[in-house]
Amino acid sequence: MGNREKKTDVILIGAGTMSATLGTILKELVPEWEITVFEKLGSAGEESSNEWNNAGTGHAALCELNYTVEKPDGTVDITKAIKINEQFQVSRQFWSYLVNRNLIHNPQDFIRSLPHMSMVQGEENVRFLKKRFEAMSNNPLFRGAEFSDDPKKLMEWFPLIMQQRPLNEAIAATKNEAGTDVNFGALTRMLFNHLESENVNIHYKHRVDNMKRTNDGAWELKVKNLESGTIERHTAKFVFVGGGGGSLHILQKSGIPEGKHIGGFPVSGLFLVCNNPEVVAKHHAKVYGKAKVGAPPMSVPHLDTRFIDNKKSLLFGPFAGFSPKFLKTGSVCDLITSVKPDNLLTMLSAGVKEMSLTKYLIQQVLLSKEQRIEDLREFIPTATVEDWDLVVAGQRVQVIKDTEAGGKGTLQFGTEVITSGDGSVAALLGASPGASTAVHVMLDVINRCFPQQMKEWEPKIKEMIPSYGMSLMDNPKLLYKVQTSTAEALELNERKPIVS
Incomplete structure (x- = not known):
């Protein structure tokens, strides 16, 4: 077993849309900075960013x-x-x-x-x-x-x-022609191909097992090469944790006080995918309905035209499922190991508050394919079982935290950024709208973590985003x-x- 150490300026954990976006922005602002990326899977955009693991809605x-x-x-x-x-x-x-x-x-x-x-x-x-x-x-x-x-x-x-x-x-509807279908998997791969051409060090099949402070205020990461089994030590002054559902565990290992009293609740998604080209050809839109009474926001049903690998597809969902894993490729122990002494009361409070969500998830898990088709028939009255296949989409970890408005153990539906007081660590948690707003979210991370450089960087940011700092x-x-x-x-x- 080896034990090498390497210093870099910035470490990005996870090769998804968020890390790809942050890395690309930083390379435009400070091209001389050395950036290193660690991803435990074999390629970029394979978890939450993958085109089959999200709705693909802009x-x-x-x-x-x-x-x-x-x-x-x-x-x-x-x-x-x-x-x-x-x-x-x-x-x-x-x-x-x-x-x-x-x-x-x-x-x-x-x-x-x-x-x-x-x-x-x-x-x-x-x-x-x-x-x-x-x-x-x-x-x-x-x-x-x-x-x-x-x-x-x-x-x-x-x-x-x-x-x-x-x-x-x-029945009624609204229509807006300005909508988009976005393949976040393809975008993520494009951005990482660009970063690779800019000499960013991208390490696939590398898992971050721990991170701790060094005496000079930097962060030392313990990284395992999953192919060779060797342990590597990497240090950086700034670390971004963009590991999807896996971010919470790494945030907890950092020990920063801002990461205390935060928990996560995993919800998996399933979609019906049409296998009949004649049916697919009859629909050209993303049509969102209204969540049923008592259903959580992430359960809003929608019938989506998608373009994946230059092929037109038709998906309906999402149907909620439950797995204790925080990632599709995660461990069944993820949920239980995320419970710590500092967030135990928060998690228990959420459990008491969210009994209706638990009931909803149980009902969803027990649905048969025919029952899912019945839900689809509210959108497509002529839908038949034979024309549709069920696919498992990505895992989303909904953030649980104590809030002033909701009290202890409040379930958050959205995207959350956690940063350390000194700006040396930032972590992204949560779900939708997620990747669609990645650029705004990463600019927020940069503003929080590099306040001293913002005045110097602002002209370049305005070149990239002409409306920066203004309300459109x-x-x-x-x-x-x-x-x-x-x-x-x-x-x-x-x-x-x-x-x-």
Whole structure:
């Protein structure tokens, strides 16, 4: 067994979208920095970022009803939708910069235009959708959207959904042509190919087993080469933990106080995938419905056209499952070993609070294929068992922490960044909107961890993201310029946005 030691400037743990994005940004800001990446699997983008392990939606709040809530006074709060849309515009700008600089190529391999639609059934839901549409249509970020409750118009929008549907059923939808399908697996591989060309040291089949402080304030990582079995020691002044569900264990090993009292609850996802090309050809959109009463936000059903390996596919889901693993390739002991003395009370409190989620997961796990097809028939009345196969998607670890609003053991649905007080460690936890907002999230990491350099780096950041530091919602002309230029660079054939 060997025991080598190597120093580097930055260590990225995990070869997913987040590490790929952070590494690419840092290489543009400080090309002289030496960056090392450790990934326990054999290639990049094989866990959460893999195209079969996520919905492939460019989350811009154009269709996701869980990003807008109806308040007690009947009005619809679109604050979260605005925030997520602005963040996705940041991602589009960065990707466009990379394409225009020839740092990545063939954007059609990872992003395509695809209408985003919301579809609801029942008179109460139709009223909500109309109010949501009215609240959003006056905002420049969402202009160009359409609303209809006319069956003939809906037949034009999604014939597969309307085929043989009862005419007396209350149904409505919104449509936005600015939606996208994003292959985050392909994007991740592109970014790591670029980083490799920039002499970033990428080590696959290497597992980080521990990390600890050195006397000079740096971090020493104990890394196991899974092929040779040798143990290596690597040190860096900054470490980013982007290991998906595996991030929590590494964060705990760091011992930083900011990582205390945080737990994780794993939820697995399953999708139905259509195996009939004739059915696949009849649908061309991402259509999001509304979660059933009592179901968690991540259970929002959607019928998605996907483009994977240049082939058009059709997926429906997600159906929730349960596994104690924090990663698809993880261990059945992941959940139990994540419980520590400092987060035990937090985890127990969450267990008491989230009995309804536990019940929901049990119900989902026990569903037969026929019962899943019955759920699909709410979207496609003519769906048959023979046309669909069940595939297991990725594992998502929902963050559990103590919050002022929710109290002890509050389950968080979203993306969380944890940073040490001195900025030497950052870890990404949580789930959706995740990869869609990776550029915004990684800029936040950089701002938190390198505050002294931000003034020096700001001109370059603005070159990469022209809207940096500004609200696109409050600058319609800049929004028009950003949407038009990014659509051209990314070869998106969406309608031109409206500018006032």
